[in-house]
Amino acid sequence: DAISLLDQLASIGLQKIEESDVENILGLAPHKVVASFVQGLLTDDKSLSMHTLEKASSTGIDLIIFTKSSSEYLRKILLAKLSGTENIEGTKEQIEEIRNVSTQAEKDVVIRVMDSLFWALQSFKNNVDPKSVLTVVCAKDYLTTINQGASLPQSTQPAQAEKKIASKENLKPNGKWQQVLMETKVKNNTIHAVLRVASPSFEDDNTLVLTFPYKFHKERIEEKKTKNMLEDIVSKTYGHQIEIKCDLEGNGGRGTQISSADDAASILGGEIVG
Incomplete structure (x- = not known):
């Protein structure tokens, strides 16, 4: 609970408790790293998502936890798009960040990225290297379908x-x-x-x-x-x-x-x- 968490933080002699300290104690992936990774996926910025993945891997972040955290972050973005941020947990800054991302990201793209991460989590159960799986996730094109449909002139849109x-x-x-x-x-x-x-x-x-x-x-x-x-x-x-x-x-x-x-x-x- 919260008290035992504070006891753990106090026991290591911290004068000031930072968000990163709480994340380390709880074994969570750093929020900023998760947010950067998701931002890269939602915008098809493969350089950003790959760079963030490399950073997470090189700093010893558990990539399975990282994937679950990314999936949860996307769930909050989707929830914000559907019903606002009233029921979303997080700091004031995190909630505001989620609100901003949700207004910019297409709902269909959010769902595609979530599907890809769900696939990744299933792949982990088969003892596939997490970094290799997440590299595939980064390589996918999530905006292609939407952009192709939007770029067609009105007269050439399929009759259906x-x-x-x-x-x-x-x-x-x-x-x-x-x-x-x-x-x-x-x-x-x-x-x-x-x-x-x-x-x-x-x-x-x-x-x-x-x-x-x-x-x-x-x-x-x-x-x-x-x-x-x-x-x-x-x-x-x-x-x-x-x-x-x-x-x-x-x-x-x-x-x-x-x-x-x-x-x-x-x-x-x-x-x-x-």
Whole structure:
């Protein structure tokens, strides 16, 4: 707790406690280094992100902790874009910094970078060298897709862009449905876990059908507060008002009989760890 932390800091004889001292005691990656790394990724400044990665590595910063800290920093940026900074923890200066970054960064770019860091964290579990993985993260182009679309003259934009109807492409993991999942996770991790097991499809331009394997999932999403939150996220992501309907697989779903831990995890939208 805070008292034991102060005791640790006092025991090493510091006259003045700096932010870096707290970070060292807690084993955190330095905020300024994390912010610099993320800034490089969000702006496709590969020189900045690579230089920051080299600095972090050469100064002995744990790159796994560094990646988690960068992911958390991005989560705060995304949260600031979606709902402001009221619920964001940090110093006054850090919160102001996050507010400024969130106003400059494109939401889609923030999500792409977060996806890349999630991939990195998964790669670490396979005993891949963290520095090599993060080098790949730095090498990716996060602004390319947005810039290519924006640079086309109005007359040459694909005709499909004028249609409101959502295509199957948008429901693929790397499409807009992934953005819906990411933004849901920021707002409510439990609902995100339930939503992950859904099979999304569009009934028409304005109706998204979520098909679930279990009645539990369907009823959870149909709760008024949850449904309103998801419809708001989906509508903002796809650019027009969309209603959500819920359905069950096959003849009323699979039922909810639990015979193993795996069954329980599946029903609850989670996974077994360990």
